[in-house]
Structures are given as C-alpha cells and as structure tokens.
Amino acid sequence: MKGVVDEVMLAEPRGFCAGVDRAIEIVERALARHGAPIYVRHEIVHNTYVVGDLKAKGAIFIEDLAEVPPGATLVFSAHGVSQAVRAEAARRGFQVFDATCPLVTKVHVEVAKLAREGYEFIMIGHKGHPEVEGTMGQLTEGIYLVEDTHDVARVRPRGDKLAVVTQTTLSVDDAALILAEVKRCFPHVREPKKQDICYATQNRQDAVKVLAPAADVVIVVGSPTSSNSSRLRELAERLGTPAYMVEGAQDLQPAWFEGRPRVGLTAGASAPDILVQQVIARLREMGATTIRKMDGVVENVRFPLPRGLGDRSMSEVVSSRS
Numbered sequence: 460m461k462g463v464v465d466e467v468m469l470a471e472p473r474g475f476c477a478g479v480d481r482a483i484e485i486v487e488r489a490l491a492r493h494g495a496p497i498y499v500r501h502e503i504v505h506n507t508y509v510v511g512d513l514k515a516k517g518a519i520f521i522e523d524l525a526e527v528p529p530g531a532t533l534v535f536s537a538h539g540v541s542q543a544v545r546a547e548a549a550r551r552g553f554q555v556f557d558a559t560c561p562l563v564t565k566v567h568v569e570v571a572k573l574a575r576e577g578y579e580f581i582m583i584g585h586k587g588h589p590e591v592e593g594t595m596g597q598l599t600e601g602i603y604l605v606e607d608t609h610d611v612a613r614v615r616p617r618g619d620k621l622a623v624v625t626q627t628t629l630s631v632d633d634a635a636l637i638l639a640e641v642k643r644c645f646p647h648v649r650e651p652k653k654q655d656i657c658y659a660t661q662n663r664q665d666a667v668k669v670l671a672p673a674a675d676v677v678i679v680v681g682s683p684t685s686s687n688s689s690r691l692r693e694l695a696e697r698l699g700t701p702a703y704m705v706e707g708a709q710d711l712q713p714a715w716f717e718g719r720p721r722v723g724l725t726a727g728a729s730a731p732d733i734l735v736q737q738v739i740a741r742l743r744e745m746g747a748t749t750i751r752k753m754d755g756v757v758e759n760v761r762f763p764l765p766r767g768l769g770d771r772s773m774s775e776v777v778s779s780r781s
Contacts, residue, residue, distance in 0.1 A: 462746040463713055465720035467739060468674055470666040471755030474735060476659030476728040478560030479504045481762045482537035483513070485558040488768045489532055490517050493554070498527045500544065501536040501589050503558060504729040505685040507706055524548060532556070538589040539563040541596020561762050562657040563590060566624050569651060570597045578649065579616045581605055583637050584626030588686060591626055608640040621648045625655035628687040628728075630694060631664050658760065659728045660687050664694055666755045667725055671695040673753070674723030676715055677702040680734050681727030688727025695723070707734050708741035716745060 482503050489497045495517025502510050502520055510520060518534075524547050527533055532554045535544075539559040548555050559567075570580060579601040584591040586606060595602050603614045623641055625634055634656055641648055671677055677695035681688025681704055688704060695702035700723070703715055716722065722742060726735050739750060 463716040464742050464745040464747040466749040467722045467724055467742050467747045469752045470670045470725035471753050472662050472758050474726040474730055474732050477760040477762050478537055479729050482558035485556050486513050486518050486534055489556055493532045497532050499534045503536050505682055506729040507682045534558050539593035556765050562627055566655050567597050573622050578620045578622045581623045611640045611644050621645050623648050627657040628660050630690045662756045667691050667694050670723040671698040671700040675719030675721045677723040679704045679725055680730045682706055685727045685729050708737040711741050
C-alpha cells in the first residue's frame with residue numbers, strides 16, 4: 460500500500476545497549492571457543508530474533524539447570540540469577556560464563572553489602588520478571604516486592620533499617636511515583652547513591668518523550684517479553700500518541716498509518732538494528748520519502764567481557780584492525 464506514510468523520524472538513541480551487546484557477544488564467543496552446544500539459562504535477552512539467531516548457531520536455552528548435562532558450558536542471561544542458581548551451577552561443575560548486565564550486578568552487590576549491615580529491602584519491579592527473581596534471590600528473606608503504590612502499604616519490615624532497589628528496566632516516571640510512596644511510608648528508607656534504572660532505559664525513554672509529540676504514531680521494535688520495549692510503547696501512549704510494538708516489519712498494519720503520515724520509530728534495548736532497518740524498508744514501501752534522525756544522546760558505553768573469553772570486546776578488536 461503506497462502513499463500512507465510520508466516521514467519517518469528515528470529516536471536517538473534506540474536499539475541495543477552495552478549490556479545486550481556484551482551478553483550476545485559472550486554467547487557467540489563461548490560458541491566459537493568451546494563449540495556447540497552452549498547452554499544458556501533463560502533467553503539471553505528478551506528478543507525473539509536474537510534468540511532464534513543464537514539457537515541456529517548452537518545455543519540451547521533452558522530454564523532449569525537439570526536440563527544441562529555434566530561438563531557442559533553454561534551462560535547466565537543478561538537479567539542475572541539468584542544465589543541458589545549460582546550455587547547449583549557450581550555444585551554441578553559447569554563451566555560458567557556470566558552475561559549478567561553489569562548494571563544489574565551493581566544492584567546485586569548493593570543488596571549483598573547492605574544485607575550484611577542488617578538492612579531489609581523494598582524492590583520496585585514486576586513480579587515474575589527474571590531480573591526481579593535474580594535480585595530478590597540474592598537473599599533468602601527480608602526483601603519485599605512492590606509493583607505499584609498500593610503494594611507499599613502492605614510491606615511490614617521486621618526492623619527499622621530499610622533500603623530500596625529497583626528493576627533496571629522500569630518506566631522512570633512510574634518508578635518515581637512508587638519511590639515517592641515508599642519514602643512517604645518509610646521516611647528513613649535508604650536510596651541507592653545512583654538510581655538503579657539503567658542509563659539505556661533512561662535514554663530511550665527520554666528519546667520517546669522528544670519523539671512522540673512530533674509524531675502522529677509511534678512504532679516500537681521489540682518483543683512482548685521485553686520490559687524496556689513495553690515501557691517505550693506505554694510512554695508514547697501516555698504522551699497522547701498512538702503506539703504499537705512490533706517484532707518486525709511483518710507486523711506493521713497499514714491501517715495504523717491512515718491519516719497519520721508522520722511515523723516515530725524506536726527500538727527497545729534488546730532489539731537489533733537489522734529489524735529497525737527492515738521496518739524502515741517496509742515504511743518506504745508505504746510511501747515514506749523522508750527518514751530523519753531526531754537529536755539525542757550518543758552512547759559510548761562498553762562493558763568488559765568475562766575472563767576466559769578475551770579481554771577486549773569484538774567491536775574493539777575489529778576497530779583495531781581497521
């Protein structure tokens with residue numbers, strides 16, 4: 460269908476963050492060095508395309524370590540794991556590479572440190588999300604999950620030392636509202652020195668706040684299981700712009716763009732750029748003649764790889780050869 464779309468505006472930044480880049484690279488390097496199969500606990504990142512690509516290369520995604528044979532190589536996903544999972548992997552003698560995002564690890568370290576000082580915790584996050592399960596699983600007790608402001612009143616800490624931590628991929632605005640209620644109910648709660656919501660989540664949400672008011676409709680490239688992608692779609696709609704999440708160009712519906720020729724396009728932190736480019740190509744088929752990038756933050760973050768997989772990231776190796 461031609462002539463429906465006129466202009467595509469690209470959010471900056473969008474797509475892969477440093478933690479996702481690192482996690483995928485860990486699986487690819489493990490496959491290259493140790494051969495297939497490589498077992499990965501949980502989806503390495505929440506994107507159907509990425510998981511399918513790694514499966515084709517020899518990665519096997521599992522939820523229960525009982526599915527992993529003796530002597531196998533195991534990768535923990537970017538979302539992190541509980542202490543119980545770590546202990547089981549060590550007990551069973553797997554070769555483990557940890558792809559936990561360093562910003563999630565930072566939260567785990569903070570929880571462990573403050574727990575030794577006698578703190579209990581309120582965790583702001585979504586029940587059942589693997590990152591939440593991993594963070595709450597750093598302790599066997601004394602950590603309470605709140606998903607909204609109403610949950611805060613139900614928290615009954617045993618002592619007076621209380622700290623708050625946050626899932627890294629939440630809506631910045633929603634988390635701020637819940638945190639305000641936590642501070643109202645528990646005025647002496649200890650907050651992180653720096654907020655737990657990661658730089659990439661913050662930057663992509665800030666970019667949508669610029670993008671949505673300029674667009675007639677917003678398209679978010681991401682998988683439904685991706686928390687940060689879902690938050691981008693919700694944010695655009697909250698700002699008054701119709702928004703849809705797609706896993707790829709095949710999901711685009713021409714009816715979405717009727718009377719809405721200016722399309723804002725972004726992608727969650729776990730969505731690869733190839734999917735964005737395919738969406739752009741489809742929007743061109745629908746009539747888009749102008750593709751322009753919005754102004755935004757430039758991200759230059761790189762995280763080191765685990766020991767045993769090389770001390771430089773592939774991007775640094777490639778750039779040193781060019």
